[in-house]
Amino acid sequence: MGVYTLCFRKSGLGPWHAAAIISTGSLIVFAPVYFLTHLPHLLDVPWQELVFQASIQGGGSGLIALAAYAIAVRKLGSTRGSAFTSLVPALATLIAVPVLGELPDMISILGILCVSCGVALASGALDRSST
16 A cells, blocks of 8 residues: 555546556456456356446445545645555444444454554644644
């Protein structure tokens, strides 16, 4: 992620253009390998499921997440923008509570608190000199 962040900042590309380039490159590299190793299993899956999964994973978590990250880097700077990627596992754990009914254990809660404090410090949210 660090290489992407620095390359994006230096490239001058817009967030959506950069996300499209990364997504297309990943598709070109990964799709042949995936089809060669999983083709028999893919033939058993209904085409509607394949389209749904491709749109959610490719469009949602792929294209939109990369563009949102690039927008954050552009607006906040590379250091502050990249700090927020550390929140992804913490947010996924918190979303799992209402969506999946899973309760995090004490170690996970402590991890969420530590990561949240680290992101707040790295982003300057707790910096009193900037106010």
